[in-house]
Amino acid sequence: MTQASLATTPSGAGVVPGLAPSTALRHFRYERPQSVSDAVAMLEGDGAVPLAGGTDVVIMRAAGTLTPRVLVDVKAIPDLRMIRKHETGWTLGAAVTMARFAQLRGKGLDALVDGAAVLGGVQTRSRATIGGNVCRSSPAGDVLPGLLVLGGRATLQSVSGSRTVGLDKFFTGPGMNVRRPDELVTQLDLKPSDGGSAFERFTYRSWMDLAVVSLAVRLELGADGTCVEAAIAAGAVGPVPILIGDAAAVLVGSRCESEAIDAACESIASAVDPISDVRGSRTFRLRVLRPLARRAISKAHARAVDGAVADGT
Numbered sequence: 001m002t003q004a005s006l007a008t009t010p011s012g013a014g015v016v017p018g019l020a021p022s023t024a025l026r027h028f029r030y031e032r033p034q035s036v037s038d039a040v041a042m043l044e045g046d047g048a049v050p051l052a053g054g055t056d057v058v059i060m061r062a063a064g065t066l067t068p069r070v071l072v073d074v075k076a077i078p079d080l081r082m083i084r085k086h087e088t089g090w091t092l093g094a095a096v097t098m099a100r101f102a103q104l105r106g107k108g109l110d111a112l113v114d115g116a117a118v119l120g121g122v123q124t125r126s127r128a129t130i131g132g133n134v135c136r137s138s139p140a141g142d143v144l145p146g147l148l149v150l151g152g153r154a155t156l157q158s159v160s161g162s163r164t165v166g167l168d169k170f171f172t173g174p175g176m177n178v179r180r181p182d183e184l185v186t187q188l189d190l191k192p193s194d195g196g197s198a199f200e201r202f203t204y205r206s207w208m209d210l211a212v213v214s215l216a217v218r219l220e221l222g223a224d225g226t227c228v229e230a231a232i233a234a235g236a237v238g239p240v241p242i243l244i245g246d247a248a249a250v251l252v253g254s255r256c257e258s259e260a261i262d263a264a265c266e267s268i269a270s271a272v273d274p275i276s277d278v279r280g281s282r283t284f285r286l287r288v289l290r291p292l293a294r295r296a297i298s299k300a301h302a303r304a305v306d307g308a309v310a311d312g313t
């Protein structure tokens with residue numbers, strides 16, 4: 001194959017045989033740092049982009065919406081692959097894959113585990129990472145509502161230092177967030193939960209489909225079964241996944257009986273502002289939201305009750 005027969009981009013960088021210039025893949029350098037300090041030094045460079053599981057990056061590159069000069073593969077960094085429980089909750093490395101969350105079932109993170117379990121198919125889950133889902137920042141990201149109800153906070157590291165941002169302040173629009181290009185998300189910290197949590201989503205197909213509407217709930221119960229703390233988050237019903245504090249407040253002080261759940265579902269529906277798009281109309285999303293919310297609240301409640309019974313409380 002001669003150079004003349006290769007497609008090229010206007011800058012002359014693309015050299016993929018048989019592809020039109022608009023779809024030609026540009027050359028890039030691939031780096032595989034072994035430490036966070038090496039990774040953030042590489043991200044200082046112009047056009048350097050983190051690569052985790054690649055399940056979004058590869059597609060965005062092929063579509064031409066991402067044109068990295070350097071791909072910084074973060075999967076070999078041990079700190080980004082650890083799962084650690086401590087007194088103040090959990091720390092999850094950003095490159096932990098969805099498949100690994102299966103081992104965390106029943107440990108107070110079920111809303112997250114539920115989301116990880118339905119993301120993509122088996123192959124996708126074995127590659128896709130929690131940090132990738134957070135940084136992709138899709139309103140329909142399957143682990144995002146679960147992370148929100150579990151009080152998720154992201155640590156962002158750069159050469160000049162680190163900062164921690166609550167996920168309720170991390171997302172700024174569809175596919176957008178507060179991360180600077182030179183920052184690496186190294187870990188996600190979650191609050192401990194003694195209660196129950198759950199994630200539910202509506203999709204047209206049972207797997208390999210993005211959520212049309214999604215919802216996560218966490219409930220903490222007192223010794224007498226009264227709800228003492230609640231968190232509710234919705235996905236795919238607005239530009240970013242959001243916590244809905246008013247709806248959660250409706251459940252606090254109740255025993256999560258049917259009337260309280262109905263009131264919470266109404267509160268959720270009035271707090272969101274879904275758009276109509278190819279996946280569903282605004283009206284359809286609002287209609288699906290209430291039964292989905294009821295299911296998620298009931299499941300979180302059942303898990304909280306089961307947990308209390310198992311603990312002998």
Ligand SMILES: Cc1cc2nc3c(=O)[nH]c(=O)nc-3n(C[C@H](O)[C@H](O)[C@H](O)COP(=O)(O)OP(=O)(O)OC[C@H]3O[C@@H](n4cnc5c(N)ncnc54)[C@H](O)[C@@H]3O)c2cc1C
Pocket residue numbers: 049050051052053054055056057058059074094095118119120121124127128129130131132133134135136138140141142143179183184185186208209210211
């Ligand atoms: C077949 C298929 C099915 C899918 N189904 C679903 C689904 O059902 N639900 C769903 O939510 N998603 C789905 N996705 C999208 C994708 O799998 C998820 O968003 C996944 O979590 C991305 O993780 P990743 O590790 O592959 O990220 P990558 O593709 O490696 O990266 C995604 C983005 O995050 C950035 N990034 C990654 N890690 C870091 C880090 N540590 N610090 C800073 N930036 C970082 C990258 O630069 C890139 O911009 C699907 C994708 C495919 C290909």
